Amino acid sequence: MKELKILGVVVFFTLLTYWGVEPYAHSVMHPHVESDGFKYDDLPALTKKGDAQRGAQTFLSAGCTGCHGVKAAGMPAPMDPNAAAASFGVNPPDLSNAGSVYDEKFLAALIKNPEHALMVEHKFSKMGRAYPMPAFYGVGGDKDQEVADIVAYLKSIAKKDVTPKEAYELACGRCHAMHYDNWTQIGEKPKFKHKKDELLFEAKVLEYQDHLTKYLGKLPPDLSMYIRSRGEHYLKTFMENPQNLLHGTAMPRVGVTAEAAEKVLEHMADVGDAKRHERTSVGVKVMIYLFIFAILAYLWKQSLWRELH
Amino acid sequence: MAHFEKANSLEEWLDQRLAIKTLRRVLAEEYWIPKNINFLWAMGMVLAVTFGILLVSGIFLLMYYQPNVKLAFDSVNYTIMKEVEFGWLWRHMHAVAASVVFLIIYIHMFTGIYYGSYKKGRELIWISGMLLFVTFSAEAFSGYMLPWGQMSYWAGMVITNLFSLGSLELNGLVEWIRGDYVPGQAFLDRFFMLHVLLLPLVIMALIGLHFGTLRIPHVNNQDGEEIDFDAEAKKYLEGKKKESKVIRFANDFMSKDMFVVSIFLIFYFYLVFWHFDFAMDPINFDPADGLKTPPHIYPEWYFLWSYEILRPFPKDPGLVAFGFAQVIFFALPFLDKSPNVAPASRRGTFKYWFWLLLVDMIVLTVMGKLPPQGIYSTIGLVAAVVFIGLWVALPFITKNEKAV
Numbered sequence: 001m002k003e004l005k006i007l008g009v010v011v012f013f014t015l016l017t018y019w020g021v022e023p024y025a026h027s028v029m030h031p032h033v034e035s036d037g038f039k040y041d042d043l044p045a046l047t048k049k050g051d052a053q054r055g056a057q058t059f060l061s062a063g064c065t066g067c068h069g070v071k072a073a074g075m076p077a078p079m080d081p082n083a084a085a086a087s088f089g090v091n092p093p094d095l096s097n098a099g100s101v102y103d104e105k106f107l108a109a110l111i112k113n114p115e116h117a118l119m120v121e122h123k124f125s126k127m128g129r130a131y132p133m134p135a136f137y138g139v140g141g142d143k144d145q146e147v148a149d150i151v152a153y154l155k156s157i158a159k160k161d162v163t164p165k166e167a168y169e170l171a172c173g174r175c176h177a178m179h180y181d182n183w184t185q186i187g188e189k190p191k192f193k194h195k196k197d198e199l200l201f202e203a204k205v206l207e208y209q210d211h212l213t214k215y216l217g218k219l220p221p222d223l224s225m226y227i228r229s230r231g232e233h234y235l236k237t238f239m240e241n242p243q244n245l246l247h248g249t250a251m252p253r254v255g256v257t258a259e260a261a262e263k264v265l266e267h268m269a270d271v272g273d274a275k276r277h278e279r280t281s282v283g284v285k286v287m288i289y290l291f292i293f294a295i296l297a298y299l300w301k302q303s304l305w306r307e308l309h
Numbered sequence: 310m311a312h313f314e315k316a317n318s319l320e321e322w323l324d325q326r327l328a329i330k331t332l333r334r335v336l337a338e339e340y341w342i343p344k345n346i347n348f349l350w351a352m353g354m355v356l357a358v359t360f361g362i363l364l365v366s367g368i369f370l371l372m373y374y375q376p377n378v379k380l381a382f383d384s385v386n387y388t389i390m391k392e393v394e395f396g397w398l399w400r401h402m403h404a405v406a407a408s409v410v411f412l413i414i415y416i417h418m419f420t421g422i423y424y425g426s427y428k429k430g431r432e433l434i435w436i437s438g439m440l441l442f443v444t445f446s447a448e449a450f451s452g453y454m455l456p457w458g459q460m461s462y463w464a465g466m467v468i469t470n471l472f473s474l475g476s477l478e479l480n481g482l483v484e485w486i487r488g489d490y491v492p493g494q495a496f497l498d499r500f501f502m503l504h505v506l507l508l509p510l511v512i513m514a515l516i517g518l519h520f521g522t523l524r525i526p527h528v529n530n531q532d533g534e535e536i537d538f539d540a541e542a543k544k545y546l547e548g549k550k551k552e553s554k555v556i557r558f559a560n561d562f563m564s565k566d567m568f569v570v571s572i573f574l575i576f577y578f579y580l581v582f583w584h585f586d587f588a589m590d591p592i593n594f595d596p597a598d599g600l601k602t603p604p605h606i607y608p609e610w611y612f613l614w615s616y617e618i619l620r621p622f623p624k625d626p627g628l629v630a631f632g633f634a635q636v637i638f639f640a641l642p643f644l645d646k647s648p649n650v651a652p653a654s655r656r657g658t659f660k661y662w663f664w665l666l667l668v669d670m671i672v673l674t675v676m677g678k679l680p681p682q683g684i685y686s687t688i689g690l691v692a693a694v695v696f697i698g699l700w701v702a703l704p705f706i707t708k709n710e711k712a713v
């Protein structure tokens with residue numbers, strides 16, 4: 001039929017244009033980076049089997065709690081976020097859920113040499129700056145065993161199913177605000193009764209951000225809309241290894257597990273693309289309605305045109 | 310004062326006062342359409358429906374949008390997208406319709422070019438259509454400023470910069486347009502005004518004009534045949550519907566329009582719910598930042614071909630070429646010297662002209678998006694030269710065309 005042929009021509013040129021300006025142009029502008037599935041192949045595998053009970057002891061002797069809180073084990077943070085940022089440039093995260101959010105190979109490598117695991121040597125030792133979190137030199141025994149024990153301990157106290165929000169707060173929250181979710185780098189912004197308290201809180205956030213900016217060279221962006229501005233694929237591969245996509249960046253490789261990365265993404269989608277589930281369900285209904293509309297329109301046309309041809 | 314009888318129905322009551330029966334007859338029932346046309350003639354109706362969607366969704370967005378550089382981004386991305394019930398739906402509908410409307414406009418235009426529907430009395434239809442195209446372009450550009458994202462800001466910067474007219478360095482003109490040295494509050498306010506008031510008014514007036522220009526020459530048909538509408542209408546009214554070459558606009562053609570519209574709506578809503586990224590550039594979900602230039606600045610897809618006519622040349626010739634591309638379509642009825650009103654396939658050399666123009670504009674569109682490096686700049690340059698060459702050649706090609 002002639003009309004179908006014409007339709008075919010229109011569709012062909014439309015798709016050709018679409019292919020050129022979307023998939024093709026984007027593949028040229030943004031070289032494709034594949035995820036390695038958060039395997040961290042550059043880091044050595046754990047050779048020793050850790051023991052959580054011994055790890056609890058080692059963890060305390062290692063001095064981690066001098067800087068980090070572990071609320072799950074009844075240890076509050078030794079300093080408030082601002083005081084911590086004044087000393088370190090950033091607030092060391094609470095480690096309660098570190099065992100389930102961070103990959104175990106990564107944790108072990110981090111404890112032995114934080115800068116290396118985080119891939120930020122170019123911003124610290126190579127620039128003659130000391131990294132705020134010290135490397136662990138062992139507490140007298142076999143260092144590999146001690147590290148494995150600490151990791152086992154962290155895993156034993158961590159919640160198995162952290163929520164998407166908890167994963168985000170631990171992995172990204174100390175650096176990235178998300179004001180569409182009321183999140184600031186020093187925690188959730190509470191509701192204030194008095195304007196004065198609110199201003200005091202905001203002043204604290206600004207002070208924290210000043211330290212952070214000095215520490216990282218720039219203020220990490222607010223991630224509220226990043227699920228739309230960067231898209232899932234970019235965020236995932238960026239989280240896995242920021243250096244691949246922004247060479248020389250101060251953003252560390254955070255070392256999350258594949259599962260935790262999914263949760264971080266889910267949280268970012270909950271904030272920046274909140275209505276995506278509603279979108280699909282409304283979409284299906286609208287489509288059903290339109291198909292019925294199209295059938296009725298077709299029948300109407302046929303009934304009138306029968307007399308015309 | 311005129312004499313009024315008591316009316317027996319609402320219809321009669323209205324007819325006494327508004328002559329609705331006459332209106333209906335003149336505008337719909339006895340507005341005659343050739344029978345020999347295909348679905349491409351429904352694109353105008355699709356455009357009218359899409360404009361309706363833009364208008365209604367725009368009005369809903371307007372209830373929450375804040376034209377303020379500090380609030381605009383959040384009013385769109387937070388208030389409308391998260392807080393307001395179905396705000397996301399209106400926004401996606403608005404943004405996708407703004408993009409799709411151009412696809413349909415281009416199909417509509419190329420249909421006109423293919424069938425020669427711009428000459429022998431139809432010149433004003435073409436010119437009013439081109440005015441609509443230009444105003445729609447301004448409407449889309451001004452709308453794109455409103456969410457105050459990175460692309461809003463930087464596209465606004467780049468496009469307004471063009472008004473310095475190259476070596477003339479009319480920086481004063483650029484500042485006058487922006488209301489400031491760089492895009493800022495004054496800039497956002499005036500583009501807001503243009504987008505929600507002045508340009509929509511102009512568009513509605515132009516749609517009226519466009520319809521008016523159609524009335525006397527009537528729409529063209531697939532063979533470019535000249536039809537005696539009075540004689541054919543008479544046949545139709547005598548009941549010889551099968552024999553007559555014309556049909557009523559309502560309900561005969563309208564029923565076909567509606568079927569095409571329904572297929573279009575399926576396509577459009579599929580995009581709204583599942584494939585909207587092409588119409589809402591991800592980069593515009595980063596808030597405007599005058600200190601951070603995005604690595605790639607490009608306009609929306611429908612401006613790419615003319616952007617690419619600007620880019621490959623040195624500054625001044627580029628602007629001249631760009632200006633040429635903006636106005637040359639207006640001149641089509643006068644550059645086509647052939648008296649033939651017929652599909653391009655029957656018009657000898659013009660056939661190749663048509664397909665070359667189409668392919669060339671697609672090539673320009675794709676090159677306009679790609680970074681201007683290496684082979685892409687070369688292809689872009691060649692395509693831009695071909696574009697200009699095609700228009701220069703048109704009068705010569707058509708002058709000696711054999712009558713069909």
Ligand code: HEM
Pocket residue numbers: 360363364365366367368370371374385400403404406407410445446448449450452453454455456504505509589593
């Ligand atoms: C008179 C009817 C219209 C009204 C009241 C209106 C209103 C608005 C408002 C308030 C916005 C800002 C919210 C947003 O960005 O989503 C907007 C955005 C926009 N409008 Fe319109 N609009 C109208 C018609 C049009 C038309 C005819 C076009 C194009 C042909 C258009 C193209 C756009 C575009 C491209 C955006 C940016 C969309 C985005 O980035 O999400 N609008 N419009």
